[in-house]
Amino acid sequence: MAKIVIDTEKFGERLRKMREIRGYTREALAELLDVHWTYVEKLEKGKRYPSFAMLVKLLTILEVSADYLLGLTDNPQPYSDLPEMVKKELEECEQLEEKLKKIKEILG
DSSP states (O other): OOOOOOOOOHHHHHHHHHHHTTTOOOOHHHHHHHSSSSHHHHTTSSSOOOOHHHHHHHHHHHHHHHHHTTTSSSOSSTTHHHHHHHHHHHHHHHHHHHHHHHHHHHHH
C-alpha cells in the first residue's frame, strides 16, 4: 500500500486561502469550530494538523473538498463539473438508444 504524505504547509496555505475566500477571520472560523483562534493559526502555519472530526468540520464550513485541502488536487471543487459530465453522458445514451431503435426497425 502506498504511503500518502500530507504537506502540512500546503494544507495550511489552502486552509487560509479558503477561509479568506469565504470571508471568515481566524477568530470567526475558530468560533464555528469551537476552538481557540490560535488553533486555526497553527493549522494555517502548518504547525498542527487537524483530527479527522476537525477536518470534516473544516470541509463543511468552508465548502471545500478534502482532496483540495489535503493537496491531492488543485481544484477546490473537483466535482463541480459533474452535472455537465452527467448531462453529456445522458445525451450520448439517448443517441445510442435512437441508433438502436433504427437498427431494430431495419431488422424488423
